[in-house]
Amino acid sequence: MGSEMTAFQPTFSKPAHANPSIQALRAAARTRFEALGFPTRRQEAWRFVNLGAVITTEFAPERPGTIDVTPWSLPESLTLVFVNGRFDPERSNLTQIPPGMVIKTLADALEDDKGVAQSHLGTSAAFDDHPFVALNTAQDLEGAFIHLLPGTDVEKTIHILYAGAGKNTVSYPRTLIVAESGARANIVESYVSEDQSLSCPVTEVAVAQDASIHHTRLQEEHLSANHLGSVAVNLGSNAAYQLSSINLGAAVARIDINVSLNGAGADASLDGLTLVGGTRQGDHHVRIDHKVGECTSTQRFRSVLDDESRAVFTGRIVVAEGAQGTDANQSSKSLVRSSDAVAFNNPQLEIYTDDVRCTHGSTVGRLDEEALFYLRARGIGRAEAEGLLTLAFAAEVLDAIPSKEIRTRLENLITTRLGTETG
Amino acid sequence: MLEINNLHVSIEGKEILKGIDLSVKAGEVHAIMGPNGSGKSTLASVLAGREEYDVTAGEIRFFENDLLDMDAEIRAREGLFLAFQYPMEIPGVGNTYFLRAALNAIREHKGESQLDAFDFLQVVREKMKLVQLDESLLKRAVNEGFSGGEKKRNEIFHMAVLEPRLAILDETDSGLDIDALRIVSEGVNSLRSPDRAFVVITHYQRLLDHIVPDFVHVLKDGQIIRSGGRELALELESQGYERLEPETSQAS
Numbered sequence A: 001m002g003s004e005m006t007a008f009q010p011t012f013s014k015p016a017h018a019n020p021s022i023q024a025l026r027a028a029a030r031t032r033f034e035a036l037g038f039p040t041r042r043q044e045a046w047r048f049v050n051l052g053a054v055i056t057t058e059f060a061p062e063r064p065g066t067i068d069v070t071p072w073s074l075p076e077s078l079t080l081v082f083v084n085g086r087f088d089p090e091r092s093n094l095t096q097i098p099p100g101m102v103i104k105t106l107a108d109a110l111e112d113d114k115g116v117a118q119s120h121l122g123t124s125a126a127f128d129d130h131p132f133v134a135l136n137t138a139q140d141l142e143g144a145f146i147h148l149l150p151g152t153d154v155e156k157t158i159h160i161l162y163a164g165a166g167k168n169t170v171s172y173p174r175t176l177i178v179a180e181s182g183a184r185a186n187i188v189e190s191y192v193s194e195d196q197s198l199s200c201p202v203t204e205v206a207v208a209q210d211a212s213i214h215h216t217r218l219q220e221e222h223l224s225a226n227h228l229g230s231v232a233v234n235l236g237s238n239a240a241y242q243l244s245s246i247n248l249g250a251a252v253a254r255i256d257i258n259v260s261l262n263g264a265g266a267d268a269s270l271d272g273l274t275l276v277g278g279t280r281q282g283d284h285h286v287r288i289d290h291k292v293g294e295c296t297s298t299q300r301f302r303s304v305l306d307d308e309s310r311a312v313f314t315g316r317i318v319v320a321e322g323a324q325g326t327d328a329n330q331s332s333k334s335l336v337r338s339s340d341a342v343a344f345n346n347p348q349l350e351i352y353t354d355d356v357r358c359t360h361g362s363t364v365g366r367l368d369e370e371a372l373f374y375l376r377a378r379g380i381g382r383a384e385a386e387g388l389l390t391l392a393f394a395a396e397v398l399d400a401i402p403s404k405e406i407r408t409r410l411e412n413l414i415t416t417r418l419g420t421e422t423g
Numbered sequence B: 001m002l003e004i005n006n007l008h009v010s011i012e013g014k015e016i017l018k019g020i021d022l023s024v025k026a027g028e029v030h031a032i033m034g035p036n037g038s039g040k041s042t043l044a045s046v047l048a049g050r051e052e053y054d055v056t057a058g059e060i061r062f063f064e065n066d067l068l069d070m071d072a073e074i075r076a077r078e079g080l081f082l083a084f085q086y087p088m089e090i091p092g093v094g095n096t097y098f099l100r101a102a103l104n105a106i107r108e109h110k111g112e113s114q115l116d117a118f119d120f121l122q123v124v125r126e127k128m129k130l131v132q133l134d135e136s137l138l139k140r141a142v143n144e145g146f147s148g149g150e151k152k153r154n155e156i157f158h159m160a161v162l163e164p165r166l167a168i169l170d171e172t173d174s175g176l177d178i179d180a181l182r183i184v185s186e187g188v189n190s191l192r193s194p195d196r197a198f199v200v201i202t203h204y205q206r207l208l209d210h211i212v213p214d215f216v217h218v219l220k221d222g223q224i225i226r227s228g229g230r231e232l233a234l235e236l237e238s239q240g241y242e243r244l245e246p247e248t249s250q251a252s
């Protein structure tokens, strides 16, 4: 695609951070983005993604805006809300922050935190090969910072909500989560919007030895929005990271997930669910690096497709030389509910050592007509019966979400929205 | 309540049912017997609304409605129930959740209020006793990992909860041990009432000792070749289908 067709020209503010290393990082990221440009479908990693709407829309950054976020808020949680990338203290709830944790805006953390934010920023999310991570890193780095001190066990859910207000706005949310040894927390990120906007978020997670993080990532952008997000995770020895990536909204949603297992005994358990209809497309692009031996990883990705939609799952497992005793499992399943929808599942294994256990399986199926008939013959209408079977298909992924509120909301959404929406 | 006239049914161009006439009135129990492949399950499936069959001729009335004009779920809500010969396993859909959704769909159709989880549990507790279904089976997914006999009992349990006006039992007795057969039969008998009818498909006279039919029909090669009282079942038991002669033709 020639650059003369490009209408979206990202702008860059002058790096305001006092810290010279952050200034240097942003400048390097900008240089890298300008060198990489927007990806084209000739690049293997972007082969299935149609970025036409992103590239040809004149998105502008961060006009102030308001949006009602109550449909997505989680009462009882520690909440940070950002609207068009800007922190919204009114809608946030930071009362009763338990001891042993820091929760604040990343901008504040980079100014006043004792070097933790600075030293971790950019260490998980590499931008060399990824234009949107580069673009995000070159921006103002506004978003959430969560730091769990050693042994801290946070009982409350931590909720970070990024909302896009207005049309043709662009935002670059940035989340940095640092869990020190033995810390535990349950963190939810929500991405929502109300119109045709673009968000390019990056979430970095560092989980130290024996720490455990559950990360629920909800992409519920407006059905005309674009979402190009990345999650990058580093795990120390015996660290555990569980992800539930729920990909519901946006016309184009691409979520890159990169997890690096750096210490023996680390465990990554990644679940994903994409629901697409209309002509929308949803893409989970996963890479797990088993850098050392004796680590386990599990991927369970599901997609449900209606109408003329498209869902992509690419799951690459890389087992480094010497990473003996690796146990890596991957399963991807698609439920295609329309003859015009297309699901792609691409398992990719790169194994440079012996003594590994790697399994992968992928299926593309339709609703079971026999089961549908059984349900209908008991009085359940077709749409509800389809909803029940779809819910059953998604159950493994939904059941792993710790928050009951989120589970219930998603279950209702699957049984009611699907089948009635036209996209 | 059910009037079947000259029903012809094909699948993939092959004619399976070749002119069935059957009239079922409220309060009656009809047994249908016949050799393997004669079309018994086909008849049951067409009544329940399975869509892959082609009805090439004939009509079916269910109360005042044209049954063939109704979707499967509407038939169920109007009070037609099929206990499947091979109940489906539906992983991920809870037995209780499913059954409450079904009951509420039927209640809504009848203009009755929806039952919440608590009210529903009361209904379930009562009906479970009827078929002596283990409570743990309620918590599992529909029929998933159920033994053959448990699946059949679960079908009767569904019937007891949904309280249909016409219940078609397709070989519910096969695969049941002697005790289960008695339990299931007692369950069915307890549901017999002047405004409910049963069509019981079976291969065995044994079941009809428990569920005593008013009429017995013999289906062979897509036609009802004999109809009679319960003594016809005894005749079949001793003589088999081979030697059973069609009745001399009746006026149609």
Ligand SMILES: Nc1ncnc2c1ncn2[C@@H]1O[C@H](COP(=O)(O)OP(=O)(O)OP(=O)(O)O)[C@@H](O)[C@H]1O
Binding pocket: B011, B012, B016, B034, B035, B036, B037, B038, B039, B040, B041, B042, B043, B052, B085
């Ligand atoms: N979906 C189908 N496709 C093709 N043929 C079918 C189909 N369903 C039924 N048939 C055929 O129709 C005939 C009648 O089958 P049906 O299941 O109704 O018999 P049945 O009387 O119930 O037998 P059984 O006593 O063994 O249960 C059989 O020859 C069967 O192979």
Ligand SMILES: [Mg+2]
Binding pocket: B040, B041, B042, B085, B170, B171
């Ligand atoms: Mg049969």
